[in-house]
Amino acid sequence: MSSCFTISLSLSLLFFFINFLGTESAPTYLWNYCNSTLYSTNSTYQSNLKTLLSSLSAAAAAANNTDGFANATAGQNSPDRAYGLFLCRGDVSASTCSDCVATGTQDILQKCPNQRVSTIWYDECMLRYSNQSIYGVMAQVPSLMMYNTGNITDPTRFMQVLGQSMDSVARAASADESGKKVAVNETDFTSLQKLYSLAQCTPDLTASDCNTCLRAAIGGLPQEKQGGRTFTPSCSVRFELYPFYNASAVATPAPPPSQIPSPPPASVIKPKGKSNRATVIIIAVAVPVGVGVVLLFLACCFRKRKVTKTYEVVQEDQSSLNDITNAESLQYDLATVQAATDNFSDQNKLGEGGFGEVFQGKLPNGQQIAVKRLSQGSGQGAREFKNEVLLVAKLQHRNLVRLLGFCLEGEEKLLIYEYVPNKSLDYVLFDLEKSKQLDWSRRYKIVCGVARGMLYLHEDSRLRIIHRDLKASNILLDSEMNPKISDFGMARIVGVDQTQANTNKIVGTFGYMSPEYAMHGQFSVKSDVYSFGVLLLELICGKKNNFFYQADGGEDLASYVWKNWRDGTPLEVLDPAIGDSYSRDEVHRCLHIGLLCVQEDPMDRPTMANIVLMLNSYSVSLALPQQPAFFLRSRTEASMKELESDQSASKSTPVSINEMSVTEVYPR
């Protein structure tokens, strides 16, 4: 024990020393990014850049540098003018900031020789320059994600606490008028562990840009890890189970009164890229000496755990993000796609979805893709088609299948998507054997992921997309069983008029369609909410909605659940494949939300934002559900015909007119 103590003491001293050095002199380098055109040696740009960097360095050292932020420009004429800025982490002292920026101005020239545009990140500061004005311009790429390799014990609860905490700092930072746009938060995770979070934007952003940037960064954070961070040139977020910032140096503004917390949208995480390891050592700081001794002993015994605070670095695919706006980069040759899919061979066929057949393929660079071959004659001109694809390709969220591009040659219209390995949810959920893979925590994760993806479509993306065909076969599962919504934006791409709230072309799938949509073609975000409700109930019960049309004397899933709910036996509906380990509270809450979603009157249904809030918080009280919608009773001949003719061939959930007409039932 005494030897342990000695070792621990020397270790801690060492740690302290490293740490001392780390914060006071050499900043901790994290990453740099420079992938631009080169300037030539001895050019005007080079000399402007030198001037620029020294003014940034001087600004950081100036006595009036209290914000930890400054911008500068050098040179007069446009092509050679250089623009730059730096931002120090909200809690570091002016001298640390100045040291970090000084180091950065030197390092950046070495790490990015002759680059016109570069960014460098340290733990303590970020520095960037460009040949174009960057002040007040939000930049979300490149983006870097790092995570602490330590796992956590109660992932579901952790992700909840993390979500709330991140929401709180994002709101506070974007609303921070003090000129710093930074916020921190400390929340109890368990009685012993606290979660520490920090969010910061460059203060030149507007509140709304800051919020957008932070939400995307939060969306890029790792799941189920002890710590993680995302950086972009305009903002950064970080969380850890230990204090990594100096709380007393950040005056935390109270977050503005909560509206509905937006969930983390956007940002695509690539599973592991470059690996840059940094060991983070934070134990010794801020521990008073007396307590310190005790902690040193603990530190010895738990040394292994502390030392495993290793970071993995994940880098986003900038090239595709950067170029996302230009059509050429998204356009694929027909020949390439034909080669990738073995000329649309039957072996490569994955299935048949709403708007045409889907094929698996592999590009020459090895990338796996899924290709949707739109049925011929979808009445949309080439230009509109391109425009819509460009818009839809901008929607990026971890719970959406990414649209990579398109191909347009002659009669052929193809959409190229990322390939998601685990097939669709219906394939797993409605199979007696496979459904056992879906324990409750997985199902819950799927529900939450789909809800976040839908919220992004409805509110957080600038497009406000109504999906119109949300169903189990449109939820794909990646290798970690994370849900990804597919087939969104199709109405736009194939040219069904989105602005016309009442349309004759119905693109939904029977069983998931809200009554007002199925009968009158009226769609709104609330018709998606209805479909979400059906999906949610299916996930809990493990049964297809239309299963009931044949089996239980024509009762539908919603009324089956509702009856059990009303009679006080809600858990009766639970899929036996879930087994015994589930949280009653979560199941209850999900059933409750599901029932609210399938209310007949769209006004009675919650919004996706409400749903995400309800899923994340146990303190929200929910309205009592009423008897759900049973629209079949008033279905008319005419509306069925409409369905028949326009319902796109959807093999995965086959519905025939016969099945529909069986159902003339009232749930008591």
Ligand SMILES: *[C@@H]1O[C@H](CO)[C@@H](O)[C@H](O)[C@H]1NC(C)=O
């Ligand atoms: C750098 O940019 C080029 C084209 O601009 C792109 O092909 C390449 O993939 C990029 N490299 C990285 C690492 O992003």
Ligand SMILES: *[C@@H]1O[C@H](CO)[C@@H](O)[C@H](O)[C@H]1NC(C)=O
């Ligand atoms: C740049 O200028 C320096 C000093 O004026 C000179 O020694 C060097 O050769 C020049 N380099 C180029 C590539 O012109």
Ligand SMILES: *[C@@H]1O[C@H](CO)[C@@H](O)[C@H](O)[C@H]1NC(C)=O
């Ligand atoms: C800080 O002081 C320098 C001169 O020392 C001045 O040029 C600069 O405008 C000042 N900046 C602010 C934000 O006051």
Ligand SMILES: *[C@@H]1O[C@H](CO)[C@@H](O)[C@H](O)[C@H]1NC(C)=O
């Ligand atoms: C910072 O950027 C703004 C906007 O481009 C500009 O007006 C201002 O002069 C810049 N500040 C410095 C010190 O260059």
Ligand SMILES: *[C@@H]1O[C@H](CO)[C@@H](O)[C@H](O)[C@H]1NC(C)=O
């Ligand atoms: C800045 O450099 C990029 C290449 O890195 C170039 O495409 C762009 O036109 C330049 N912008 C200006 C304003 O010179």
Ligand SMILES: *[C@@H]1O[C@H](CO)[C@@H](O)[C@H](O)[C@H]1NC(C)=O
């Ligand atoms: C965390 O969990 C993953 C898989 O669940 C495992 O591969 C990894 O080794 C774990 N890491 C640690 C540090 O326990």
Ligand SMILES: *[C@@H]1O[C@H](CO)[C@@H](O)[C@H](O)[C@H]1NC(C)=O
């Ligand atoms: C920290 O976040 C929690 C939500 O996780 C919130 O309830 C609390 O008010 C926040 N604390 C501060 C000081 O903002």
Ligand SMILES: *[C@@H]1O[C@H](CO)[C@@H](O)[C@H](O)[C@H]1NC(C)=O
């Ligand atoms: C934390 O910030 C406060 C206020 O700026 C400062 O007095 C204190 O020295 C800082 N503590 C550390 C450990 O840097």
